[in-house]
Amino acid sequence: MNKEKRDITILAIGDKADYDSYRKWHHAKASFLDHGFDYATTDYTRLLDGKMPRIKTENVIIFLFFPFSYWDSHIEHKNYRGIYANRVFYRKFVRFWDMVESRLKKQLAGKKVVFVNDPRLCGAYRDKLTVTRKLDEFRIPQSRLYNVSGVEEIRDKLSGGHEFFIKPRYGSMGKGITFLSRSGWQTNFIFKNNKIISRRSDHGWRFNDVTGKTGFLRQLLRDDFLIQKAVDPLILDGNKVDFRIYTFFNKVIYVYPRKNASGKVTTNISQGGQGDSGLLEILPGSLVSRAEKEAVRVSKALNINFAGIDIMPDKNLKDLYVLDVNVFSGLPGKKTFDLAECVAGELSKKGRVLFS
Numbered sequence: 001m002n003k004e005k006r007d008i009t010i011l012a013i014g015d016k017a018d019y020d021s022y023r024k025w026h027h028a029k030a031s032f033l034d035h036g037f038d039y040a041t042t043d044y045t046r047l048l049d050g051k052m053p054r055i056k057t058e059n060v061i062i063f064l065f066f067p068f069s070y071w072d073s074h075i076e077h078k079n080y081r082g083i084y085a086n087r088v089f090y091r092k093f094v095r096f097w098d099m100v101e102s103r104l105k106k107q108l109a110g111k112k113v114v115f116v117n118d119p120r121l122c123g124a125y126r127d128k129l130t131v132t133r134k135l136d137e138f139r140i141p142q143s144r145l146y147n148v149s150g151v152e153e154i155r156d157k158l159s160g161g162h163e164f165f166i167k168p169r170y171g172s173m174g175k176g177i178t179f180l181s182r183s184g185w186q187t188n189f190i191f192k193n194n195k196i197i198s199r200r201s202d203h204g205w206r207f208n209d210v211t212g213k214t215g216f217l218r219q220l221l222r223d224d225f226l227i228q229k230a231v232d233p234l235i236l237d238g239n240k241v242d243f244r245i246y247t248f249f250n251k252v253i254y255v256y257p258r259k260n261a262s263g264k265v266t267t268n269i270s271q272g273g274q275g276d277s278g279l280l281e282i283l284p285g286s287l288v289s290r291a292e293k294e295a296v297r298v299s300k301a302l303n304i305n306f307a308g309i310d311i312m313p314d315k316n317l318k319d320l321y322v323l324d325v326n327v328f329s330g331l332p333g334k335k336t337f338d339l340a341e342c343v344a345g346e347l348s349k350k351g352r353v354l355f356s
């Protein structure tokens, strides 16, 4: 153990209800202590109440996890009856991060603070359009977005052989995704009595057939949705495949190929996709390393130091598309890859440089 380095505290802020990242991160304390850091953790409720764990060091590195409890009680709360992930969600989310930032500034006044991901960016990047525009500035390959005039234009394009994904502009976890092709329309919203209904849970957003239901499409287009050209995905052994790439301070720390049966719409683990590290042995190394390079460019373009970036190769193994950037990505299980340990190791190499 390198005692000399115990002049930096790692502060992790998250909610225990966050089973897919903060809870998996929870054992990280031992790793950080082993690498010579101090470690503290708290949740957002306490933070917003003005409470803060005692921090002995002058230097603090802050990891922000998804504010699960706040989200469930104030944003996607159980009495919410509107459509999933509209502008109201976003505004509340941005306001939340403003509060977090000002609380932290106040509580940690006089200390040197490094945010792994800046709280304001945590709010701003909930907007998929903000992310897309930023990545466009850096010429990062993405599937193109369409600005359509209405349902008729979509129908025309579909009969011309185009295929689309329509997703909530401020959404996540594969919730509220619609896929349109000439052979059928599928959505994981519920469409009942001519009304779009959002499920209450995070998981189990099953897809339903809404082929030809113009009323559904018309309602979607009235809200904040992005229409994107569908990538013709690479299919291996009957599965569509993409990469979840974890970056930490502009370095790839883990690549997690994901797969789902070719007939399924999404590859999100939260909606039934599966991680499969074995695919790395089958996929061409050059494809993987190109995807890794793009992921690093993404994290630089967006100025985020800890991210899960989703990149899909197309079926000719030639083109790659950055589909989604997750500031709050779910973490692999510890047995699959001990990401917290890896991050602690990385920080022990460069943690002090952050304060120099």
Ligand SMILES: Nc1ncnc2c1ncn2[C@@H]1O[C@H](COP(=O)(O)OP(=O)(O)O)[C@@H](O)[C@H]1O
Binding pocket: 143, 165, 167, 171, 172, 173, 174, 175, 177, 228, 229, 230, 231, 232, 233, 242, 265, 266, 267, 268, 310, 312, 323, 324
């Ligand atoms: N343009 C696209 N082409 C092919 N598949 C897509 C496209 N957009 C989304 N998907 C699939 O849908 C999933 C969810 O979309 P994504 O943009 O990542 O939204 P979310 O933030 O809800 O995860 C992706 O992981 C991918 O499997």
Ligand SMILES: [Mg+2]
Binding pocket: 173, 174, 268, 310, 324
């Ligand atoms: Mg995604």
